[in-house]
Each structure stands twice: as C-alpha cells, then as structure tokens.
Amino acid sequence: MRLLLALALALLALPALAPAAQAVEPSEMLPDPALEARARDIGRNLRCVVCQNQSIDDSAAEVAHDMRRAVRDRLSAGDGDTQVYAFMVARYGDYVLLKPPFKPGTLVLWLGAPVLLLVAGGALLVAARRRRAASTPQPLSDEEQRRLDALLKRDA
Amino acid sequence: MVPELGQYALILALAVALVQGTLPLVGAAKGDVRLMALGRTAALTQALLVILAFGALTQAYVTSDFSVANVVANSHSAKPLIYKLSGVWGNHEGSMLLWALILALFGAAVAIFGTNLPDSLRARVLAIQALIGVGFLAFLLFTSNPFERVFPAPPDGNGLNPLLQDPGLAFHPPLLYLGYVGFSVTYAFAIAALLEGRVDVAWARWVRPWTLAAWCFLTLGIALGSWWAYYILGWGGFWFWDPVENASLMPWLAGTALLHSAIVVEKRDALKSWTVLLAVLAFSLSLLGTFLVRSGVLTSVHAFAQDPARGMFILGFLLLVTGGGLALYAWRAPKIESGGLYQPISREGALILNNLLLCTLAATVLLGTLYPLFLDLLTGTKVSVGPPFFNATFVPISLALFAALCVGPYLGWKRAELWPALVRLRAAFAVAVIAAIVASVAIDGRATLAALCLGFGVWLIAGSLLEFAGRLRRSRLGTMPRAAIGMTIAHTALGVVVLGAVATAAWHLELIQTMKPGDSVKFAGFEISLKQVQSLNGPNYVAERAILAVASDGGPYTTLTPERRLFTVQKRQVAETSIHTNIVRDLYAALGEGDAEKGWTIRLYYNPLAPLIWLGAALCALGGFVSLSDRRLRIGAPKRSRGVPQPAE
Amino acid sequence: MKSNRLLFLLPLLTLCAMAVFFGWALLSGRDPASIGSVMVGRPAPKLEGVELGGGKPKLVNFFASWCAPCLAEHPLFTRLKEREGTAIVGIAWKDKPEATRAWLAKLGDPFKQLLFDQEGKTALDWGLSGVPETYLIDGQGIVRLHFRGPITEQDLKERILPLLKSGS
Numbered sequence: 025m026r027l028l029l030a031l032a033l034a035l036l037a038l039p040a041l042a043p044a045a046q047a048v049e050p051s052e053m054l055p056d057p058a059l060e061a062r063a064r065d066i067g068r069n070l071r072c073v074v075c076q077n078q079s080i081d082d083s084a085a086e087v088a089h090d091m092r093r094a095v096r097d098r099l100s101a102g103d104g105d106t107q108v109y110a111f112m113v114a115r116y117g118d119y120v121l122l123k124p125p126f127k128p129g130t131l132v133l134w135l136g137a138p139v140l141l142l143v144a145g146g147a148l149l150v151a152a153r154r155r156r157a158a159s160t161p162q163p164l165s166d167e168e169q170r171r172l173d174a175l176l177k178r179d180a
Numbered sequence: 181m182v183p184e185l186g187q188y189a190l191i192l193a194l195a196v197a198l199v200q201g202t203l204p205l206v207g208a209a210k211g212d213v214r215l216m217a218l219g220r221t222a223a224l225t226q227a228l229l230v231i232l233a234f235g236a237l238t239q240a241y242v243t244s245d246f247s248v249a250n251v252v253a254n255s256h257s258a259k260p261l262i263y264k265l266s267g268v269w270g271n272h273e274g275s276m277l278l279w280a281l282i283l284a285l286f287g288a289a290v291a292i293f294g295t296n297l298p299d300s301l302r303a304r305v306l307a308i309q310a311l312i313g314v315g316f317l318a319f320l321l322f323t324s325n326p327f328e329r330v331f332p333a334p335p336d337g338n339g340l341n342p343l344l345q346d347p348g349l350a351f352h353p354p355l356l357y358l359g360y361v362g363f364s365v366t367y368a369f370a371i372a373a374l375l376e377g378r379v380d381v382a383w384a385r386w387v388r389p390w391t392l393a394a395w396c397f398l399t400l401g402i403a404l405g406s407w408w409a410y411y412i413l414g415w416g417g418f419w420f421w422d423p424v425e426n427a428s429l430m431p432w433l434a435g436t437a438l439l440h441s442a443i444v445v446e447k448r449d450a451l452k453s454w455t456v457l458l459a460v461l462a463f464s465l466s467l468l469g470t471f472l473v474r475s476g477v478l479t480s481v482h483a484f485a486q487d488p489a490r491g492m493f494i495l496g497f498l499l500l501v502t503g504g505g506l507a508l509y510a511w512r513a514p515k516i517e518s519g520g521l522y523q524p525i526s527r528e529g530a531l532i533l534n535n536l537l538l539c540t541l542a543a544t545v546l547l548g549t550l551y552p553l554f555l556d557l558l559t560g561t562k563v564s565v566g567p568p569f570f571n572a573t574f575v576p577i578s579l580a581l582f583a584a585l586c587v588g589p590y591l592g593w594k595r596a597e598l599w600p601a602l603v604r605l606r607a608a609f610a611v612a613v614i615a616a617i618v619a620s621v622a623i624d625g626r627a628t629l630a631a632l633c634l635g636f637g638v639w640l641i642a643g644s645l646l647e648f649a650g651r652l653r654r655s656r657l658g659t660m661p662r663a664a665i666g667m668t669i670a671h672t673a674l675g676v677v678v679l680g681a682v683a684t685a686a687w688h689l690e691l692i693q694t695m696k697p698g699d700s701v702k703f704a705g706f707e708i709s710l711k712q713v714q715s716l717n718g719p720n721y722v723a724e725r726a727i728l729a730v731a732s733d734g735g736p737y738t739t740l741t742p743e744r745r746l747f748t749v750q751k752r753q754v755a756e757t758s759i760h761t762n763i764v765r766d767l768y769a770a771l772g773e774g775d776a777e778k779g780w781t782i783r784l785y786y787n788p789l790a791p792l793i794w795l796g797a798a799l800c801a802l803g804g805f806v807s808l809s810d811r812r813l814r815i816g817a818p819k820r821s822r823g824v825p826q827p828a829e
Numbered sequence: 830m831k832s833n834r835l836l837f838l839l840p841l842l843t844l845c846a847m848a849v850f851f852g853w854a855l856l857s858g859r860d861p862a863s864i865g866s867v868m869v870g871r872p873a874p875k876l877e878g879v880e881l882g883g884g885k886p887k888l889v890n891f892f893a894s895w896c897a898p899c900l901a902e903h904p905l906f907t908r909l910k911e912r913e914g915t916a917i918v919g920i921a922w923k924d925k926p927e928a929t930r931a932w933l934a935k936l937g938d939p940f941k942q943l944l945f946d947q948e949g950k951t952a953l954d955w956g957l958s959g960v961p962e963t964y965l966i967d968g969q970g971i972v973r974l975h976f977r978g979p980i981t982e983q984d985l986k987e988r989i990l991p992l993l994k995s996g997s
Contacts, residue, residue, distance in 0.1 A: 048692060049692070049772070049781060050692050050693055050694045050781060051694070053692065068567075068568075069566075069568055071564045071566060073864060073958045074958045074959055076422075076479045077420070077421075077422050077423070077479065077564075077566065079566070079567075082417075086923065086949070086959075087949075087957070087958055087959065090948075090949040090950075090952070090953050091953065094950075094953050113867075114867075115867070115868075115953060115954060115955070115956040116864070116867060116956050117562060117864070117865075117866075117867035117956075118561070118562070118563050118564075119562040119563060119564050119864050119867075120564070121563075121564060122564050122565075122566030122567060122568050122569070123566065123568030123569050123572070124551075124563045124564065124565050124569055125563075129555060129559065129561055129563070130551070130555075130563060132547070132551075133547055133548065133551045133555075133563075133565065133569075134573070136543065136544075136547050137540050137541075137543045137544040137547055137573065137577075138540070138573075138577075140540060140543055141536060141537070141540040141577070144536055144539075145533075145536055148532065148536075149524060152523075152524050155521070156523075453837075457840065460840075461840070464844075471851070475851075475855060476855075477851060477854045477855065488855045488856075488858070491851075491855045492852075492855055492856075495848065495851050495852060495855065498848075499844070499848050502844055503841065503844055503845070503848075506840045506841035506844055507841055509837065509840065509841070510834075510837045510838045510840075510841050513837050514833060514834060514837055550847070550850075553850065553854055554850050556859070557850055557853055557854060557857070557859075560865075562864050562865065
C-alpha cells in the first residue's frame with residue numbers, strides 16, 4: 025500500500041517511456057514543479073551537440089548545461105514547448121532534435137519499416153490465396169465432362 | 181619470446197584455416213572421404229593454435245609486459261588482476277583475437293560434437309567456418325596485430341579505461357562474441373545447405389542446437405551490457421538506442437526469428453528459404469555490428485578506436501561474407517523445393533507473422549541507426565535519431581508481436597481457427613486488462629501508454645502459463661518435451677522483462693538535491709540522511725564516498741554508499757552507484773560533485789520492478805538452455821532420407 | 830517465375846546499396862561528429878554593440894584563454910588584421926576577463942572589438958558547441974563561412990581571403 029501511495033506521489037507521471045536524468049544539477053532546477061517537469065521532458069528530446077548520442081539532460085558538458093538553462097529561461101518567459109524546440113532548431117538545426125522531424129527528407133526513416141511490413145505481409149497473403157486457387161481443381165469443361173461420362177458408361 | 185610465439189601461432193593458424201577452408205570443400209564436392217576428414221583435423225589444430233596465441237597475449241597482460249604495445253596502451257601495473265585479464269579483450273586488437281578464438285573453438289566444437297552430421301555437410305560447415313576465420317586472422321595479422329612490440333619498453337602502461345574496470349563489463353564481450361560467433365555456425369550450415377542444394381528436416385534438426393546456443397549467449401551478453409549501463413552510468417537508464425547497442429540487438433532479433441523459423445522447417449518442411457535467409461542475415465548483422473563499432477562511420481559512446489583503413493578491411497570482409505551468402509541465396513534458393521501446404525491461419529502462419537514482425541523490428545533499428553549517415557552523405561543534412569524515434573516506432577510493432585505471441589501456440593499446424601484459440605486465452609486476456617486498469621488508476625489516475633504496455637507484459641506471462649497449464653493436463657512434466665518447457669520459460673520471461681522495463685521507465689521516482697552532512701530528505705517512503713562524505717584510496721584511484729542512512733517507519737533500513745572515483749592515471753571520473761534491491765524495486769543513489777562548504781549533489785532514484793529486467797533476461801536464456809538440453813536434439817537426429825518430411829508432432 | 834527471382838535478389842541488392850554508402854562514408858574522410866552550422870546563408874545573429882553588415886565583411890571569433898587550439902590559430906588572426914586590415918570581433922567564451930586580457934596582452938590583440946560571454950548566452954545564439962569557432966559575415970550581414978575548431982592556413986588561403994577580397 026505504501027508502495028502505491030509513494031508511486032502516486034510521483035512528480036513524473038509520464039505518458040511515455042522515459043529514463044531519468046544524470047546531469048541536471050539542483051541549482052538549475054526551476055522552483056515550479058510543473059515547469060521543471062516540462063523542462064525535463066524537453067531536455068530529454070534535445071541532443072547534446074558535443075556528445076555521443078546523449079540528451080542534454082544526461083550530459084555534463086558545458087554546452088549542455090547552457091542549453092538546459094536556456095530551455096528553462098524560455099519556459100519561465102512563457103514559451104510553449106513548440107517554441108522552445110524552434111528556438112533550439114534555429115540555432116543548431118534539426119540535428120538537435122532527438123526525435124527526427126517528419127519531413128520529406130525523413131519519410132523513408134519514419135515509414136520505411138511499416139511500409140515494408142505491409143508490403144511483405146500483403147505479398148504473402150496474395151501468394152497464399154493464389155496457391156489456394158491453384159490447388160483447388162478447376163471444374164471440368166463441357167467437352168471433358170462428356171468424355172468422362174462416356175468413359176464411366178463404358179466401364180459400368 | 182612469448183608474444184612472438186603468439187604471433188607465430190596466429191600465422192600458423194591462418195595457414196591451417198586456409199587449408200581447412202579449401203580442401204574439405206573440394207572433398208565434399210568430389211566425395212573424397214580423406215579430404216573431408218581433413219576438415220576435422222584442421223579445425224582442432226586451428227583451435228589449439230589460436231588458444232596458444234590468446235594465452236600468449238593473456239600472459240603478456242598478467243605479467244604486465246610493457247614491451248608489447250597493446251599492453252602499454254591498455255594496461256597498468258597497479259590494475260587489479262581481474263582487470264588485467266579482462267583488459268586482454270577490452271581493446272580493439274585483443275577483442276578481435278577473442279573473436280578469432282571463439283570462432284576457432286566453435287569450429288572445433290562442430291568437429292567434436294557434430295558426429296551425427298553426414299560427412300559432406302560437416303566438411304562444408306567446417307570449411308565455411310575456416311574461411312571466416314581466414315578473414316579474422318588476416319585482419320589481425322595485417323591491420324590489428326596485438327603482438328606488436330614497442331622499443332624501448334616504457335616503465336608503465338596507460339591503464340584501462342576506468343569505465344571498463346568493472347566485473348559486469350569484464351564478461352560482457354565474451355558472452356556477446358559467443359553469440360555473434362555462434363551465428364557463424366548457422367551461417368556455415370546455411371551456406372553448406374545452399375551448396376548442397378538441399379534444405380530439409382534433418383538440416384533444421386542439426387542447425388537448431390547451434391542456433392539456440394548462440395542465441396542464449398547473445399541474450400545474456402546484451403542483458404549484461406544493459407545491467408552494467410544501469411548501475412555504472414548513474415541515472416537508472418538501461419537502454420539508450422546507442423548505435424552499438426542497436427548493433428547487438430539486430431542480430432538478436434534475426435536470431436530469434438531464425439530459431440522460430442527453423443521449427444517450421446523441422447516440423448513441416450516449409451519456410452525453408454526464409455530460414456536459410458535468416459541464417460545468413462543473423463551472422464551478417466553480427467558482422468555489420470562489428471563494422472559499425474570499429475570503422476568510425478558512426479559516433480557512439482561505445483566505439484573502439486576509429487580507423488578508416490580498418491573500416492575498409494571490415495567492409496570488404498562484410499561484403500565477401502554477406503554478399504557471397506546472399507548471392508548464393510539468390511542463385512540457389514529458388515531451387516529449394518517447398519514442402520507442406522498450409523493456410524494463413526495456422527501455426528505456420530503464426531510463425532510467418534512472427535518472422536515478419538521480428539524482421540520489421542530489425543529493419544526499424546537498422547534504418548534508425550544508419551539513416552543519419554545516409555542522409556548526410558546524400559544531402560548534407562544532419563539529423564539525429566534518438567530514443568524518442570525508437571520508442572515511437574519500435575514499441576508499437578513489439579506490442580503487435582506480444583499480442584500474437586500467446587496465440588501462436590494454440591494454433592494447430594496446417595490449418596486452424598483463430599476464434600477458438602482466442603477463447604481459450606480469455607482468462608489471460610482478462611487478467612491483463614485488469615492489471616492495466618489497476619496500474620493506470622492506482623499510479624497515475626488516468627489511462628496511459630505505460631499502463632497499456634504493462635498489460636501486455638501481464639498478457640505474455642498469463643498467456644504462456646495458461647498454455648503450459650493446458651499442456652500439464654495432457655502430459656506429465658517428466659514426459660513433456662524439454663523444448664516445450666523451454667518455450668514456456670522463455671515466453672514468460674519476456675513478459676517479466678516487459679514488466680520491469682515499463683515500470684522502471686515510466687514510474688520511477690527521482691530526487692536530486694544538494695545535501696550537507698546531517699541533512700535528510702524524505703523519499704519514496706524512506707527517510708534518507710547524509711551522514712558523512714569520506715575520502716578514500718583505491719588500488720588505482722582516489723574516491724569520495726557518501727554514507728547515506730536509509731530509514732523507514734520501522735527504524736534503520738539500510739545504508740547506501742555511492743562513490744565518485746578519480747582514476748589517477750587516466751584522470752577520469754567514474755561514479756560508483758549504490759543500489760539496494762529487493763527484487764521488486766531498486767533504491768539507487770549516485771554521488772555528484774560537491775564539497776564540504778556547499779554540500780554535495782545527491783541523486784536518489786526509486787526504480788520499481790527494475791531487477792525484473794535482468795532476471796527476466798536471464799530466465800529467457802535459461803529457457804533457451806532448457807530447450808538446448810532436449811535429448812532429441814542430440815541423439816536420434818534422423819539419418820537423412822530422400823527428402824521425405826518427418827511427421828508433424 | 831521472373832518476379833520470384835527478383836525477390837530473391839532483393840537482399841543482395843540492398844546490401845550492395847548499403848555497401849556503396851559505407852564505402853563512400855569511409856573514403857570521404859568525413860567526421861561524424863561535425864555538424865556544421867545552420868547559420869550559414871542566413872542573417873547573422875545580433876551582437877551587442879557590433880555592427881554586422883555595414884558594407885564591409887567581418888570575422889567573428891569565439892575563443893578563450895584556456896583553449897589550446899585558440900593559441901594555434903591566433904597568429905593567423907594577427908596576420909589578417911595586419912596585412913588585410915580585416916575587422917575581427919573577438920568573443921571570449923566562459924573566460925575570466927582578467928585572464929582574457931592577460932592572454933591578449935601576451936600574444937597581441939588582433940580584435941577590432943572584444944566582447945565577453947561569460948554565461949554562454951551569446952554563444953548559444955550563434956549555435957556554438959565549443960571554442961574556437963569562427964564565422965565570416967559578409968557586407969550584407971549574412972553568414973557566409975563557419976569554422977568549427979581552429980582555422981588553418983588552407984582555410985585562410987582558400988576560403989577566407991577570397992571572400993574578404995571580393996568584398997561582398
């Protein structure tokens with residue numbers, strides 16, 4: 025019961041699967057928990073530009089620290105999430121987004137695998153149906169039917 | 181002297197591998213028994229020689245022989261012995277030698293244990309193994325020689341990367357390589373089958389144990405890597421979709437598909453060209469992983485030394501092995517005759533769906549990992565593909581797979597009905613739905629994706645156990661085929677992993693605070709106070725250690741002692757987290773920067789069900805090992821008949 | 830069936846396509862960590878007290894006294910100032926003003942204007958990832974060149990000087 029209560033008091037009620045942050049310092053954190061939670065969500069999706077595949081929340085680099093602070097400054101100034109992302113993209117390009125934008129250039133990335141699945145699945149189903157059609161015998165034509173009757177009459 | 185012996189052993193091994201890679205193939209084509217038997221002798225000799233070489237390098241490390249360049253670059257006399265040992269493979273050259281060693285050992289294993297294989301097949305398999313070995317040995321000798329000397333010998337070495345000085349990471353590479361290289365055996369079997377022009381039930385029976393073994397080790401290797409990242413990197417994450425992690429996940433996905441696809445070949449003589457293709461792909465993806473990690477085309481926290489010249493060599497090798505395999509496949513696979521017919525709704529159909537979904541998952545990971553590179557080369561645009569992408573694309577397809585997973589075993593071979601199977605699972609479905617609702621209400625107060633995923637985890641466990649209960653009613657545990665028990669364990673274990681992963685990722689608690697000695701905080705129902713921060717000296721590092729007293733309602737509960745270590749030689753800091761686990765949750769503390777005046781940054785995490793992730797993974801591998809111990813796989817493998825399929829079980 | 834044959838060739842063809850990319854990546858000598866700058870081709874961000882785009886091209890150089898590569902490229906800036914009379918704006922990033930001034934006093938000050946960015950806010954506006962980084966702004970205030978890391982002789986000869994001379 026205490027476990028459930030403790031979990032219910034969680035600051036982070038995340039709708040998606042997400043890890044914790046290693047490099048966020050207490051001195052950086054905003055006093056408003058809702059704003060801080062938004063800052064962490066955004067930070068998780070921004071790439072540290074001097075690191076190997078880390079988000080700014082997970083990196084101890086100076087630039088990451090600056091970016092975290094900038095995110096919080098903008099949130100405190102009243103920016104919405106989209107505007108904060110746009111702020112970063114204006115300075116660092118799409119590279120700074122860990123979730124690649126859905127653009128013509130990234131269509132293959134986002135849709136490649138599902139399309140492959142649908143095409144392959146569809147092809148298999150079509151092949152299966154064709155096989156079933158091929159294995160069910162064709163009905164006899166009239167000519168063949170007459171010949172069959174004649175043969176049967178002869179044997180009877 | 182000894183390093184030179186090692187080098188000569190490698191050269192000899194290369195020569196033996198060349199012989200092993202050519203003559204038995206000729207023998208198999210001509211039916212020459214002596215040439216085919218040569219494969220066996222050569223495999224054993226090669227293994228012995230590479231063992232010698234590996235032993236020579238190990239001796240150089242253990243005795244801290246700093247006249248060997250590799251030892252200088254990666255070791256230090258003050259390092260503890262176990263890390264001197266694991267340092268042997270904690271670098272590019274040494275790890276390649278480990279690859280070559282395991283490759284040779286697997287070849288010897290096929291030679292020794294493959295007595296139930298027909299001579300021509302065994303000869304071909306050993307030959308292909310040897311040809312792969314030629315590639316690795318040549319790579320070692322010509323571009324990555326671990327035995328190069330340095331003169332004059334420096335007084336001491338540069339030490340091993342502090343992150344690698346850890347027991348978890350010591351065993352991670354050997355387990356992974358056992359997996360990757362194990363898939364080389366299935367690859368060899370696939371090529372041999374394509375050369376012979378025959379893929380049949382017997383072949384599938386022979387291939388299964390090698391595939392299972394490789395898969396089990398790869399599962400353990402990946403799990404160990406994930407666990408290590410969890411407790412060493414200091415923030416409770418366990419999977420980061422880093423390119424090198426992806427490089428190990430892709431062969432695992434292909435290997436899982438291969439395992440299941442081979443079942444259909446064995447039982448129904450169908451799905452043959454799929455299975456052969458998967459066998460080629462599993463090993464190819466292992467090689468691709470090796471290429472990505474060592475060539476420098478991708479950035480990664482994991483990557484070894486980047487070197488375009490080495491990269492070209494590996495790329496060429498990859499092209500030869502994969503290209504050769506796929507070319508052979510394109511040429512010979514259309515001629516493979518397919519066996520039994522089946523309806524879309526059937527066990528075969530379910531396993532085809534399984535194949536499709538796993539391959540889609542692998543394709544998703546591949547696309548995500550390589551897309552930034554391709555886009556950059558083609559258009560100069562830079563994009564990043566990180567965890568948010570993979571979460572959005574990988575998770576939904578996984579859920580589809582989980583949904584189908586429990587239904588498959590209820591479908592009969594050849595033709596089955598879907599609705600009766602679903603009806604039999606209704607109890608499992610109900611339990612899963614209830615679990616999801618309870619989770620969302622009790623934890624968040626609203627429906628969430630996490631609660632849904634939790635429901636899927638429960639579905640996996642309940643569905644697998646329900647199916648097992650049904651089996652128990654029909655036959656006793658003692659007479660049940662081990663493969664069936666293994667399947668139940670593995671599928672249930674997958675559900676356990678899902679539970680752990682979802683709970684930790686979605687519902688962890690975190691507290692980051694600056695604390696001074698004497699301060700205390702309330703966290704996750706505990707009262708945690710910082711007693712003091714000590715300074716201490718380790719064998720090759722100095723450290724700060726925080727003593728955190730954890731108390732619950734009933735009084736003192738435990739003590740957490742996170743450290744921050746500064747390794748004096750490399751001047752690098754590594755955090756040693758302190759974790760208290762009771763299987764159902766982890767209480768996790770990490771120490772950040774700080775001093776006596778301003779206080780220290782203390783990070784506290786409460787990770788519900790986290791241990792289940794790795795317990796589940798270990799259980800999964802256990803299921804595989806149980807399956808492997810099935811005696812039918814070892815004795816009674818059928819003598820090859822004229823292509824008549826075995827009756828379905 | 831011919832379409833069937835094509836299907837079996839598909840994996841091989843996919844591999845060949847991938848191999849082409851990999852070979853290209855290896856031979857091109859690209860650095861996977863360099864991300865270029867999204868600023869090139871766009872109007873330069875504002876700098877307090879500095880006029881960019883007043884008809885004459887300018888160089889903006891982010892540096893620091895604690896940065897070793899900045900030391901390496903310093904003579905090139907001195908040369909630019911003395912021989913070409915280029916206007917160079919120096920911005921000290923995360924550097925104590927006393928340390929910066931001492932460093933410049935010792936090596937010589939090639940900068941027409943010197944700014945301090947101790948907090949890193951200006952650097953963020955310019956999309957900086959570290960020091961040194963140098964931007965060339967043309968007479969209209971558009972960013973034309975971006976260098977991540979120290980500039981070299983080759984950069985100077987082949988890219989910077991031509992643009993400065995064309996005076997755009």
